[in-house]
Amino acid sequence: EAQVTQNPRYLITVTGKKLTVTCSQNMNHEYMSWYRQDPGLGLRQIYYSMNVEVTDKGDVPEGYKVSRKEKRNFPLILESPSPNQTSLYFCASSPIGLAGGYNEQFFGPGTRLTVL
Amino acid sequence: KNEVEQSPQNLTAQEGEFITINCSYSVGISALHWLQQHPGGGIVSLFMLSSGKKKHGRLIATINIQEKHSSLHITASHPRDSAVYICAVPRDSNYQLIWGAGTKLIIKP
Numbered sequence: 001e002a003q004v005t006q007n008p009r010y011l012i013t014v015t016g017k018k019l020t021v022t023c024s025q026n027m028n029h030e031y032m033s034w035y036r037q038d039p040g041l042g043l044r045q046i047y048y049s050m051n052v053e054v055t056d057k058g059d060v061p062e063g064y065k066v067s068r069k070e071k072r073n074f075p076l077i078l079e080s081p082s083p084n085q086t087s088l089y090f091c092a093s094s095p096i097g098l099a100g101g102y103n104e105q106f107f108g109p110g111t112r113l114t115v116l
Numbered sequence: 117k118n119e120v121e122q123s124p125q126n127l128t129a130q131e132g133e134f135i136t137i138n139c140s141y142s143v144g145i146s147a148l149h150w151l152q153q154h155p156g157g158g159i160v161s162l163f164m165l166s167s168g169k170k171k172h173g174r175l176i177a178t179i180n181i182q183e184k185h186s187s188l189h190i191t192a193s194h195p196r197d198s199a200v201y202i203c204a205v206p207r208d209s210n211y212q213l214i215w216g217a218g219t220k221l222i223i224k225p
Contacts, residue, residue: 043202043215058212090159104149105213107159 002027006091006108013081014116021076021111023091030096032074033058033105034066036087043090049074050096081115088112119143120205122216130224135190137219139203146206148186149213150177153200162188162201193223 004025013019025032033048035058045058049068063085065077074093078085091108120141129135139148147166153159163170163177165186170177174193179186190197200220204213 040217042217043204045212048212088157092159104161104164105151106161110157110159112157 002106004091004093004106004108006089006111008111009109010112012114012116015082016080019078019081019113021078021089021091021113023074023076023108024072025074025091025093025106026072027093027095027106028071029093029106030071031094031103031105032068033092033094034064034074034076035090035092036060036085037090037110038087046076046089081113083115086113086115118217119214120203120216122201122203122219124219125217126220126222128222128224129193131194133193133223135193135197135221135223137188137201137221139186139188139216141184141186141203141205141214143205143207143214145181145184148179149204150186150188151202151204153202153218155199159202190221195223195225197221198223 007022030051034046035043037043044060046060046064047058047066049055052068052071055066055068068074089111092105094103094105123138147164149164150162151159152162165177165179174191176189200218202218203216
Protein backbone atom coordinates (compact mmCIF):
# COMPACT_ATOMS: atom_id res chain seq x y z
CA GLU A 1 0.00 0.00 0.00
CA ALA A 2 1.33 3.42 -0.99
CA GLN A 3 1.75 5.50 2.11
CA VAL A 4 3.66 8.01 4.17
CA THR A 5 4.37 6.90 7.72
CA GLN A 6 5.37 9.00 10.70
CA ASN A 7 6.61 8.00 14.12
CA PRO A 8 5.81 8.59 16.83
CA ARG A 9 2.17 9.61 16.43
CA TYR A 10 2.05 11.22 19.85
CA LEU A 11 4.93 12.51 21.95
CA ILE A 12 5.13 14.42 25.21
CA THR A 13 8.60 15.63 26.10
CA VAL A 14 10.38 18.27 28.14
CA THR A 15 12.21 21.41 27.12
CA GLY A 16 15.69 20.77 25.81
CA LYS A 17 15.49 17.02 25.30
CA LYS A 18 16.50 16.26 21.72
CA LEU A 19 13.99 14.33 19.68
CA THR A 20 13.53 13.00 16.15
CA VAL A 21 10.28 12.45 14.30
CA THR A 22 10.72 9.96 11.49
CA CYS A 23 9.02 10.10 8.11
CA SER A 24 9.15 7.42 5.47
CA GLN A 25 7.42 7.01 2.09
CA ASN A 26 7.27 3.96 -0.17
CA MET A 27 6.29 5.70 -3.41
CA ASN A 28 9.78 6.63 -4.61
CA HIS A 29 8.86 10.31 -4.45
CA GLU A 30 11.58 12.89 -4.93
CA TYR A 31 9.91 15.68 -2.97
CA MET A 32 9.33 15.51 0.77
CA SER A 33 8.25 18.20 3.17
CA TRP A 34 7.53 18.90 6.83
CA TYR A 35 4.68 21.11 8.00
CA ARG A 36 3.42 22.24 11.33
CA GLN A 37 -0.20 23.06 11.99
CA ASP A 38 -1.33 25.35 14.78
CA PRO A 39 -4.86 26.54 15.60
CA GLY A 40 -5.76 29.61 13.57
CA LEU A 41 -2.52 29.52 11.56
CA GLY A 42 -3.12 26.69 9.14
CA LEU A 43 -0.29 24.67 7.65
CA ARG A 44 3.19 26.19 7.63
CA GLN A 45 6.14 24.62 5.92
CA ILE A 46 9.24 23.92 8.01
CA TYR A 47 11.68 22.34 5.54
CA TYR A 48 11.45 20.58 2.24
CA SER A 49 13.67 18.35 0.14
CA MET A 50 13.72 17.93 -3.59
CA ASN A 51 15.89 14.83 -3.55
CA VAL A 52 18.62 13.03 -1.64
CA GLU A 53 21.03 15.49 0.00
CA VAL A 54 18.97 18.46 -1.27
CA THR A 55 17.06 20.33 1.44
CA ASP A 56 15.83 23.89 1.84
CA LYS A 57 14.11 26.05 4.42
CA GLY A 58 10.42 26.63 4.39
CA ASP A 59 8.60 29.43 6.17
CA VAL A 60 9.32 28.45 9.79
CA PRO A 61 12.66 26.57 9.95
CA GLU A 62 13.98 28.01 13.23
CA GLY A 63 14.60 25.35 15.85
CA TYR A 64 14.42 22.44 13.40
CA LYS A 65 16.86 20.36 11.39
CA VAL A 66 16.30 17.82 8.65
CA SER A 67 18.36 15.37 6.65
CA ARG A 68 17.75 13.41 3.46
CA LYS A 69 20.30 10.63 3.26
CA GLU A 70 17.93 8.18 1.60
CA LYS A 71 15.15 8.89 -0.84
CA ARG A 72 12.46 7.28 1.30
CA ASN A 73 13.31 8.91 4.66
CA PHE A 74 13.11 12.52 5.80
CA PRO A 75 13.49 12.82 9.58
CA LEU A 76 12.69 16.02 11.47
CA ILE A 77 15.08 16.79 14.33
CA LEU A 78 14.43 19.12 17.25
CA GLU A 79 17.82 19.60 18.91
CA SER A 80 16.49 21.55 21.88
CA PRO A 81 12.70 21.57 21.87
CA SER A 82 10.84 24.47 23.44
CA PRO A 83 7.17 24.85 24.39
CA ASN A 84 6.48 27.00 21.31
CA GLN A 85 7.20 23.92 19.21
CA THR A 86 4.15 22.21 20.64
CA SER A 87 2.16 21.52 17.50
CA LEU A 88 0.75 18.98 15.08
CA TYR A 89 3.38 17.97 12.54
CA PHE A 90 2.79 16.50 9.09
CA CYS A 91 5.20 14.95 6.66
CA ALA A 92 4.25 14.89 2.98
CA SER A 93 5.73 13.55 -0.23
CA SER A 94 5.14 14.17 -3.90
CA PRO A 95 6.63 13.14 -7.21
CA ILE A 96 8.47 15.80 -9.16
CA GLY A 97 7.89 15.42 -12.82
CA LEU A 98 7.85 17.86 -15.68
CA ALA A 99 4.94 19.55 -13.93
CA GLY A 100 7.07 20.29 -10.88
CA GLY A 101 5.07 21.34 -7.86
CA TYR A 102 1.76 20.77 -9.57
CA ASN A 103 1.71 17.21 -8.36
CA GLU A 104 -0.52 15.85 -5.61
CA GLN A 105 1.02 15.66 -2.16
CA PHE A 106 0.55 12.60 0.02
CA PHE A 107 0.44 13.23 3.74
CA GLY A 108 1.45 11.19 6.73
CA PRO A 109 -1.00 10.72 9.62
CA GLY A 110 0.53 13.48 11.73
CA THR A 111 2.55 13.63 14.94
CA ARG A 112 1.11 15.49 17.90
CA LEU A 113 4.02 16.90 19.89
CA THR A 114 3.76 18.50 23.32
CA VAL A 115 6.82 20.16 24.83
CA LEU A 116 6.50 20.90 28.54
CA LYS B 117 -3.99 40.73 2.41
CA ASN B 118 -3.34 37.00 2.36
CA GLU B 119 -2.26 35.56 -0.96
CA VAL B 120 -4.85 32.78 -0.64
CA GLU B 121 -8.18 33.50 0.97
CA GLN B 122 -10.97 31.07 1.63
CA SER B 123 -14.60 31.73 2.45
CA PRO B 124 -16.47 31.05 4.51
CA GLN B 125 -14.24 30.23 7.48
CA ASN B 126 -16.98 28.12 9.03
CA LEU B 127 -20.04 26.56 7.47
CA THR B 128 -22.79 24.54 9.11
CA ALA B 129 -25.47 22.95 6.94
CA GLN B 130 -28.12 20.26 7.03
CA GLU B 131 -27.65 16.88 5.43
CA GLY B 132 -28.57 16.97 1.75
CA GLU B 133 -27.75 20.63 1.16
CA PHE B 134 -25.58 21.80 -1.72
CA ILE B 135 -22.30 23.19 -0.35
CA THR B 136 -19.98 25.77 -1.91
CA ILE B 137 -16.56 26.73 -0.56
CA ASN B 138 -14.61 29.49 -2.25
CA CYS B 139 -10.91 30.16 -2.72
CA SER B 140 -9.44 33.37 -4.12
CA TYR B 141 -5.76 33.97 -4.74
CA SER B 142 -3.68 36.95 -5.70
CA VAL B 143 -0.64 35.26 -7.23
CA GLY B 144 -0.34 34.00 -10.77
CA ILE B 145 -0.67 30.24 -10.82
CA SER B 146 -0.98 27.34 -13.15
CA ALA B 147 -2.72 24.93 -10.79
CA LEU B 148 -4.63 24.85 -7.54
CA HIS B 149 -4.99 22.11 -4.94
CA TRP B 150 -8.01 21.24 -2.81
CA LEU B 151 -7.42 19.07 0.24
CA GLN B 152 -9.57 17.66 3.01
CA GLN B 153 -8.56 17.34 6.65
CA HIS B 154 -10.64 14.85 8.59
CA PRO B 155 -11.69 15.52 12.20
CA GLY B 156 -9.06 12.97 13.24
CA GLY B 157 -6.37 15.11 11.62
CA GLY B 158 -5.50 13.17 8.46
CA ILE B 159 -5.06 15.19 5.25
CA VAL B 160 -5.92 13.89 1.79
CA SER B 161 -5.65 15.52 -1.58
CA LEU B 162 -9.00 15.90 -3.33
CA PHE B 163 -8.23 17.73 -6.56
CA MET B 164 -5.48 19.42 -8.45
CA LEU B 165 -6.77 21.51 -11.32
CA SER B 166 -5.46 24.09 -13.72
CA SER B 167 -8.58 24.88 -15.73
CA GLY B 168 -12.29 24.15 -16.01
CA LYS B 169 -13.88 21.60 -13.76
CA LYS B 170 -13.13 18.26 -12.15
CA LYS B 171 -15.59 15.86 -10.54
CA HIS B 172 -15.11 13.00 -8.14
CA GLY B 173 -18.25 11.44 -6.77
CA ARG B 174 -20.28 14.18 -5.07
CA LEU B 175 -17.37 16.63 -5.13
CA ILE B 176 -16.90 19.14 -7.93
CA ALA B 177 -14.07 21.64 -8.20
CA THR B 178 -14.01 24.54 -10.63
CA ILE B 179 -11.38 27.13 -11.37
CA ASN B 180 -11.34 30.42 -13.26
CA ILE B 181 -7.72 31.36 -13.88
CA GLN B 182 -8.56 34.83 -15.23
CA GLU B 183 -10.61 35.72 -12.15
CA LYS B 184 -8.17 33.92 -9.80
CA HIS B 185 -10.96 32.04 -8.14
CA SER B 186 -11.84 28.43 -7.43
CA SER B 187 -14.85 26.78 -5.86
CA LEU B 188 -15.38 23.40 -4.27
CA HIS B 189 -18.94 22.11 -4.38
CA ILE B 190 -20.44 19.18 -2.50
CA THR B 191 -23.75 17.82 -3.74
CA ALA B 192 -26.16 15.91 -1.47
CA SER B 193 -23.97 16.64 1.56
CA HIS B 194 -23.64 14.01 4.27
CA PRO B 195 -22.37 14.16 7.87
CA ARG B 196 -19.27 12.23 6.79
CA ASP B 197 -18.35 15.27 4.63
CA SER B 198 -17.72 17.19 7.86
CA ALA B 199 -14.08 18.23 7.69
CA VAL B 200 -11.78 21.17 7.06
CA TYR B 201 -11.32 21.93 3.37
CA ILE B 202 -8.11 23.65 2.35
CA CYS B 203 -7.01 25.19 -0.92
CA ALA B 204 -3.38 25.76 -1.83
CA VAL B 205 -1.49 27.24 -4.77
CA PRO B 206 2.15 26.87 -5.81
CA ARG B 207 4.66 29.59 -5.06
CA ASP B 208 6.83 30.85 -7.89
CA SER B 209 9.27 28.00 -7.30
CA ASN B 210 6.51 25.40 -7.77
CA TYR B 211 8.06 23.33 -5.03
CA GLN B 212 6.27 25.11 -2.22
CA LEU B 213 2.59 25.76 -1.67
CA ILE B 214 0.79 28.80 -0.29
CA TRP B 215 -1.97 27.51 1.95
CA GLY B 216 -5.40 28.91 2.63
CA ALA B 217 -6.57 29.00 6.24
CA GLY B 218 -9.22 26.35 5.60
CA THR B 219 -12.99 26.16 5.78
CA LYS B 220 -14.48 24.12 8.60
CA LEU B 221 -17.60 22.35 7.36
CA ILE B 222 -20.14 20.69 9.65
CA ILE B 223 -23.02 18.74 8.15
CA LYS B 224 -25.80 18.01 10.60
CA PRO B 225 -28.03 14.92 10.15
